[in-house]
Amino acid sequence: MLRRPKPSTRVWLAVAGLMVASVLVVGCSARPAQARAGGSSANNATVQRTIENKGSDTLVNLALAWAEAYVLVKPEVRISVTGGGTGTGIAAMLNGTVDIANASREIKPEEMKAAKEKGMTPQQFVVAGDAIAIIVHPDNPVQQLTLQQLSDIYTGKIKNWQEIGGENRPIVLLSRESNSGTYVYFLENVVRLGKKSDLLFSPDTLLMPSSEGISAEVRQNPNAIGYDGLGYVTPDLKMIAVAKDDKAPHVLPSKEAVTDGSYPIARALYMVTPDAPSDEVKAYLDWVRAEGQMMVAQLGFVPLQDR
Amino acid sequence: MSSEVISSKARSRWGEFFVESGIRILGFSTIGFVLLIFFFLLREGIPAFTKVPLGNLFGTRWYPTFDLYGTLPLLLGSIVVTITAIAIALPLGVATAVYVREIAPSWAREILKPMIEVLAGIPSVVLGFFGMTIIAPLIRQGFGPPTGLTAFTGALILAYMALPTIISVAEDALDAVPTSYRNASLAMGATHWQTIWRVVVPAASSGILTAVMLGMGRAIGETMLVMMVTGNAARMPLGLDALFMPVRTMTATIAAEMGEVASGSTHYHVLFAIGIILFLLTFILNLAAAQAMFRKRRQGGLR
Numbered sequence: 001m002l003r004r005p006k007p008s009t010r011v012w013l014a015v016a017g018l019m020v021a022s023v024l025v026v027g028c029s030a031r032p033a034q035a036r037a038g039g040s041s042a043n044n045a046t047v048q049r050t051i052e053n054k055g056s057d058t059l060v061n062l063a064l065a066w067a068e069a070y071v072l073v074k075p076e077v078r079i080s081v082t083g084g085g086t087g088t089g090i091a092a093m094l095n096g097t098v099d100i101a102n103a104s105r106e107i108k109p110e111e112m113k114a115a116k117e118k119g120m121t122p123q124q125f126v127v128a129g130d131a132i133a134i135i136v137h138p139d140n141p142v143q144q145l146t147l148q149q150l151s152d153i154y155t156g157k158i159k160n161w162q163e164i165g166g167e168n169r170p171i172v173l174l175s176r177e178s179n180s181g182t183y184v185y186f187l188e189n190v191v192r193l194g195k196k197s198d199l200l201f202s203p204d205t206l207l208m209p210s211s212e213g214i215s216a217e218v219r220q221n222p223n224a225i226g227y228d229g230l231g232y233v234t235p236d237l238k239m240i241a242v243a244k245d246d247k248a249p250h251v252l253p254s255k256e257a258v259t260d261g262s263y264p265i266a267r268a269l270y271m272v273t274p275d276a277p278s279d280e281v282k283a284y285l286d287w288v289r290a291e292g293q294m295m296v297a298q299l300g301f302v303p304l305q306d307r
Numbered sequence: 308m309s310s311e312v313i314s315s316k317a318r319s320r321w322g323e324f325f326v327e328s329g330i331r332i333l334g335f336s337t338i339g340f341v342l343l344i345f346f347f348l349l350r351e352g353i354p355a356f357t358k359v360p361l362g363n364l365f366g367t368r369w370y371p372t373f374d375l376y377g378t379l380p381l382l383l384g385s386i387v388v389t390i391t392a393i394a395i396a397l398p399l400g401v402a403t404a405v406y407v408r409e410i411a412p413s414w415a416r417e418i419l420k421p422m423i424e425v426l427a428g429i430p431s432v433v434l435g436f437f438g439m440t441i442i443a444p445l446i447r448q449g450f451g452p453p454t455g456l457t458a459f460t461g462a463l464i465l466a467y468m469a470l471p472t473i474i475s476v477a478e479d480a481l482d483a484v485p486t487s488y489r490n491a492s493l494a495m496g497a498t499h500w501q502t503i504w505r506v507v508v509p510a511a512s513s514g515i516l517t518a519v520m521l522g523m524g525r526a527i528g529e530t531m532l533v534m535m536v537t538g539n540a541a542r543m544p545l546g547l548d549a550l551f552m553p554v555r556t557m558t559a560t561i562a563a564e565m566g567e568v569a570s571g572s573t574h575y576h577v578l579f580a581i582g583i584i585l586f587l588l589t590f591i592l593n594l595a596a597a598q599a600m601f602r603k604r605r606q607g608g609l610r
Contacts, residue, residue, distance in 0.1 A: 087566075203368065209534055213439070223453045
């Protein structure tokens with residue numbers, strides 16, 4: 001636009017026009033094809049039904065594993081799973097684009113209110129348990145922290161590893177983005193210690209767009225501290241043992257520690273439906289909460305019957 | 308026979324008419340789309356200014372989940388990253404353009420020009436991943452900030468991304484300087500370097516300014532790369548060390564949070580308000596570039 005018009009500009013415009021036209025043609029010709037496909041499957045005995053499933057990035061691998069296994073149980077039901085964060089999933093559910101929202105926290109009062117305004121009565125189903133591991137670089141000598149210390153670290157009161165028995169290094173705080181259920185859980189239960197307060201993450205906290213972003217930075221930076229679902233902790237990251245208070249013992253996160261309640265940063269993971277679930281969705285949720293639990297432990301989460 | 312000639316002529320004239328008007332509609336539709344987008348931005352973004360007190364909206368704390376909508380750290384974050392990126396890219400870009408246009412032998416030019424175009428084709432997410440896993444650790448070890456995910460890391464990779472734009476526009480500008488200028492300068496006894504530095508580059512300065520503005524527009528709007536390498540901490544980038552601390556830009560904020568918000572909420576409107584600010588910034592940059600070119604042309608200069 002700002003450059004001197006060249007003779008080639010016209011050619012490019014023509015090419016662009018052709019591209020638009022071809023997209024239109026493809027778009028028109030694709031539609032009848034789809035209609036044909038729909039018609040033929042209706043003739044078959046197996047009617048395809050798709051369950052849209054979206055939300056928590058913590059839950060996404062587990063939800064994918066369930067969806068893949070469920071094909072063997074009921075081939076006629078297709079389940080499509082996408083991540084994006086708990087808030088994203090619930091927003092999509094409220095907008096009516098998904099059948100099940102995956103959530104790593106309970107539905108918020110304002111989300112419940114928005115649902116009521118749209119005439120929905122969301123239902124929550126606990127599908128698994130999860131521990132949130134505190135992770136640091138393998139070379140970091142710090143072994144254990146209390147919840148109070150974690151809160152002081154994440155609000156910026158403790159700024160150097162020296163203050164909590166480490167080397168003389170600045171602390172780099174890593175967190176998930178604010179659309180993550182893990183972010184909300186961590187804020188309420190660790191930063192605010194489960195009490196009503198207006199403590200917030202320090203403004204110096206790095207907000208990473210994904211779990212992998214946190215792992216990548218912790219893996220290479222000995223200054224960093226981060227948090228992540230237990231299922232996402234790889235052997236090249238070091239986990240910190242956490243104590244509820246000064247008197248309680250420091251406990252490393254594990255399936256057993258969540259089950260007996262000794263690890264303090266553990267939570268339930270949910271699937272949320274916009275209303276009382278339809279038959280297909282109900283059947284799927286029942287399967288997830290019964291047979292589906294067998295695969296939970298393999299992926300690093302905590303099965304329901306153990307809780 | 309003569310009637311045949313006329314009819315074929317008439318046909319080609321009709322064909323030309325359709326093609327021309329088709330192209331014209333496509334051309335003008337661009338303006339229409341820009342206007343539509345702007346109205347949509349305004350419609351969704353204006354409520355933010357009525358719902359959120361201005362003191363909060365231009366405050367220094369960005370915690371949207373807790374109704375703190377201070378956009379100042381985001382605005383400054385974008386500005387710091389963009390200006391640093393241009394400060395790195397401008398000398399490199401102009402030097403490359405001068406080399407390619409004025410100094411390089413023709414065989415080298417044949418190789419360099421397509422290579423520069425290829426540079427423009429690398430997807431920003433790839434550069435972002437490269438920056439996150441390779442550049443960031445190097446920055447931390449080399450310069451010693453607590454983390455490698457800093458404004459400087461983002462600016463460095465953004466500079467790399469803005470380079471192709473700057474090089475090709477600046478090269479066009481140098482290309483437009485008439486050979487007679489060069490010949491006159493050389494005839495006056497100036498060396499090759501003096502000719503380039505005192506005659507050719509000043510004559511092309513408005514084109515180079517355009518290149519910088521376009522590069523800035525490219526840098527300020529970049530999202531994915533910035534989100535991956537700048538750490539996204541919404542802190543005020545004040546003080547000398549701010550360059551080597553994390554920042555959160557406007558684009559990264561919109562990208563990271565738009566998926567979450569319930570449509571129609573205050574947070575949603577504020578994100579669109581940030582979109583308006585971004586749109587205005589790039590609009591002003593483009594306008595400034597066009598203005599620079601226009602003024603130069605009226606003074607009888609080149610381009």
